Amino acid sequence: MAVKLQGIKRGRLSMTSLIDVIFLLLLFFMLTSTFSKFGEVELMAAGQGAGAGERQMLFVSLNEDSLSLNGQPADLERIADLIKLQPQAGRGHLVLISPGEDASSQRLVDLLSQLRQVGNLQTLVLG
Template structure:
């Protein structure tokens, strides 16, 4: 009996996934900037086959460096716009990269 329990325990241990889950917190907010100054907005357009920062195409490998440079100004917001065909997984992949830019706030724009 103990052998069966041990084999079941071993099976479930090996069958389970040990990958680390990554959490991405999304907060819906309507409040404006804390100070009276206008925010510096960087627009990131996410398409199925590419990215654009402020209307200029950019490679995904250069995204974090470019956004870090643009977000060096105080009170920066990265506004993320999506193409209609973009999947949720693609959005999450891009948001995980954008999250590396710690100086800026990230806002995902609703489609109009």
């Protein structure tokens, strides 16, 4: 007696669910990614004073709760206006910033963003 054994018949694999999963993963990663442009703050390390003689030097002392321009108390929101009122010599102003030990980096960034409003200004952050 001959026995006919049928092999296991495999059905077609449906790709529809795989495409749905890939689409959902793509959508998830697109929505969770950030496409924001980060702001830049230019810092220049203090070095040799090559062209410092041609600029009017100003000294800013930055602490967590106080700010002074050339030893006089100043307000962070008005620091740009105070520097604009200072007399210029040669090519503009050179602002030396001395952050105190208690000054946060956010406060330094806020100061640098305020000083960016002043034209012909070079800043040096002292360590």
